[in-house]
Amino acid sequence: MPSSFPLLGIDIGGTKIAVCLADSSGKILGNERIIGGSQTRYEETLPRMVELAHKLVADAGLAMADIRACGVTSPGPVDLAKGVIIRSPNMPWRNVALRDDLARELKRPVFFDNDANAGMLAEWVFGAAKGAQNALYVTLSTGIGGGVVTEGRILHGVNGNAGEIGHVVLDINGPKCGCGMSGCWEAYCGGLNVMKRMQAQFGGNPDHPVMRLPEVGGAPEKLGYPALIPAAKAGIPEAVAMWDEICLRTAQGLGVMIMTYNPEVIVLGTVALHAGDFLLNPVRELLPRFAWSESSRPCRITTSALGLHIGELAGPAVALNGLNL
Ligand SMILES: [Zn+2]
Incomplete structure (x- = not known):
């Protein structure tokens, strides 16, 4: 350099x-x-x-x-x-x-x-994947996006759509995704879809403990990850069930990527940065269901070093x- x-x-x-x-x-x-x-x-x-x-x-x-x-x-x-x-x-x-x-x-x-x-x-250049020859980046944000570095190069694919990790279909009978397909990782775990699901489940019930969280204050438009994480941490059963599914689907999505690209590091951004080990620990525990240990063991799963x-x-x-x- x-x-x-x-x-x-x-x-x-x-x-x-x-x-x-x-x-x-x-x-x-x-x-x-x-x-x-x-x-x-x-x-x-x-x-x-x-x-x-x-x-x-x-x-x-x-x-x-x-x-x-x-x-x-x-x-x-x-x-x-x-x-x-x-x-x-x-x-x-x-x-x-x-x-x-x-x-x-x-x-x-x-x-x-x-x-x-x-x-x-x-x-890859400045942060948590610096120096890696094989790396993934996944942002769990409003949607789910990602990128792939393989053998020391960013992967673009034939027309630049490589690494559209969020639209890997995890269940053919899964919920409708904004992209037109059904059961995409983003349909389960994208922030916008999580917000819609929470609004459908809790929005009409102002007395529900989720609606009474300080992060929500009775306002359905404040539902989404910033409310789900404290609700699940507080042990509110419906929120725990939702969080468990998000961890499961995230492990499934990462498992597909680990089996495809065999990366040495996966960097998770946005929601993962806020949730930290509350997301990463269950995901690591669930990974053996979706990836060979030979592939997942050498893969470090971490949060963004650059953050905001x-x-x-x-x-x-x-x-x-x-x-x-
Ligand atoms: Zn999709």
């Missing part, structure tokens, strides 16, 4: 755009957000991203020419080869050539990846990976 040098990252989210200046060791030098940027027209937002990138670089006492590369991340589906965001359910942008537009405006090399792969890259900074460091990680250093 050469001595440290600066990189830019631009993370396109459903409700905000984060622009980050970091160095190649993962130190964040500057970070700003455009709130609602991806909700407005692309033609208006592109110049704002470019302006913010220039501001961060100038504030750090650097020139744009000092920036070795910029990494851009976006929710899928994307066309990785063309550097195009095809569409996103949460954004009005359609078929925008973000990578080439930014490269032209910034006059720097720009690399592009979807946000789940970018999370994998951030943990993963979004900021995802873009710089994509840039560094693109430079292939």
Whole structure:
């Protein structure tokens, strides 16, 4: 690894755009957000991203020419080869050539990846999977996304959809998933689906102990993982049953991945970060039902080392990976 040098990252989210200046060791030098940027027209937002990138670089006492590369991340589906965001359910942008537009405006090399792969890259380059040749990243968030590093390379697949871990079907008779299939891991364990299931079960009963938790305060819209974790820890039977199923389905999903990729480390983000061993311990205990011990024993299952900074460091990680250093 050469001595440290600066990189830019631009993370396109459903409700905000984060622009980050970091160095190649993962130190964040500057970070700003455009709130609602991806909700407005692309033609208006592109110049704002470019302006913010220039501001961060100038504030750090650097020139744009000092920036070795910029990494851009976006929710899928994307066309990785063309550097195009095809569409996103949460954004009005359609078929925008973000990578080439930014490269032209910034006059720097720009690399592009979807946000789940970018999370994998951030943990691989800067975080808990550093140095691993075979690694997985799984984010248990509103949905479930993930990325795969195999034999020292991020796996993209034929059109960039490799690592769509959340949509592995765990039960053909399982609940309907937002993607159109049924019984996906995300249908069981995605945050949005957990919230809907809790609302159906508890929302109409304001006297239920789950509804009376301080995290909920009688408001059905506050149901979801932030309420389920304390409810299960408090031993409320219906919440314990729900949590047990989430642990079981998570072990099943990870078992599929362990048997497919034989990773040395699996990094779990978001909900796993909040739940910690309350999730990891039962998952480890359940794994022998879904993976050979020869494969699961050498696999370390851990939580994200970057935590809340993963979004900021995802873009710089994509840039560094693109430079292939
Ligand atoms: Zn699905």
